[in-house]
Each structure stands twice: as C-alpha cells, then as structure tokens.
Amino acid sequence: MNPNPEDFLLVFTTFPDAGKAREVAHVLVGEQLAACGNVLPGVTSVYVWQGEREESEEVLVLLKSRRGLYAALEARLKTLHPYEVPEIIAVELAAGLPAYLQWVGKMTNDE
Numbered sequence: 001m002n003p004n005p006e007d008f009l010l011v012f013t014t015f016p017d018a019g020k021a022r023e024v025a026h027v028l029v030g031e032q033l034a035a036c037g038n039v040l041p042g043v044t045s046v047y048v049w050q051g052e053r054e055e056s057e058e059v060l061v062l063l064k065s066r067r068g069l070y071a072a073l074e075a076r077l078k079t080l081h082p083y084e085v086p087e088i089i090a091v092e093l094a095a096g097l098p099a100y101l102q103w104v105g106k107m108t109n110d111e
Contacts, residue, residue: 003101005093009070010064012089013077014043021059024080034063035072035107066106067092072109 007098015021018041025037026053040060047054074088081088093101 002098003096003105005096007092008069008096008101009065009067009090010093011065011077011089012071012091013061013063013081014045014058014087015061016056016058016082020082021061024077025051025061025063027077027080028063028073028076029107031076032107032109033069033076034065035087035104036064038062039059066108068104069108 010062012042013024014023018039021039025034025039028034029037038061043058043060045054045056063073070090074090077088078086
C-alpha cells in the first residue's frame with residue numbers, strides 16, 4: 001500500500017552555526033521525531049528583530065517527519081534551539097516517492 005503524502009511534513013528551521021544544527025538533527029533523528037535532517041550551510045537571513053534590521057549567516061535544517069508527530073517535534077525543537085523565537089515551519093507534501101515515504105514512516109515514532 002502506498003503511503004499518503006499528506007501524512008508527512010517537511011519542517012524548516014535555522015541555526016546560528018553548523019555544529020548546533022547537526023547536534024539538534026542528531027537528537028531529533030535519534031528520538032525518532034524526524035527520519036532525516038539535512039543540514040544546509042550558507043544561508044543569509046535578512047529580517048527585522050526588535051525594531052532593527054538584521055542580516056546574519058545561518059544554517060538551514062530540513063527535517064522529514066510525519067504530521068502526527070509535529071506537536072512533539074515542535075516542542076522538542078523549541079527546548080533544544082538556542083534562539084528565543086526559532087523558525088519552525090512545517091510544509092505539507094503534495095507528493096513523494098512512495099518508497100521514501102514508507103522509509104520516513106518506519107524511521108519515526110509510532111504514535
């Protein structure tokens with residue numbers, strides 16, 4: 001049976017450095033809240049924080065998980081994250097390779 005792509009999420013978050021990004025990705029994968037975390041360095045973020053325009057180099061992490069784990073993933077990510085207000089954004093999947101989605105399902109916690 002093919003998994004339903006709508007049961008899966010891609011979660012975006014950014015970190016101030018690659019070391020912290022990798023550390024958190026390892027924890028989330030180890031706790032089976034995410035099947036995989038892609039650590040992508042070299043992101044420049046431009047934003048306004050506390051009334052000041054900022055520009056900072058960050059590291060983007062893409063986490064593959066299941067919709068049913070989102071609340072637990074978000075809560076755990078907030079406890080591990082160094083930012084006061086971390087970027088945590090989940091995107092629904094419209095489609096995905098069934099074999100890959102099955103793997104994501106197997107690698108994440110049963111609810």
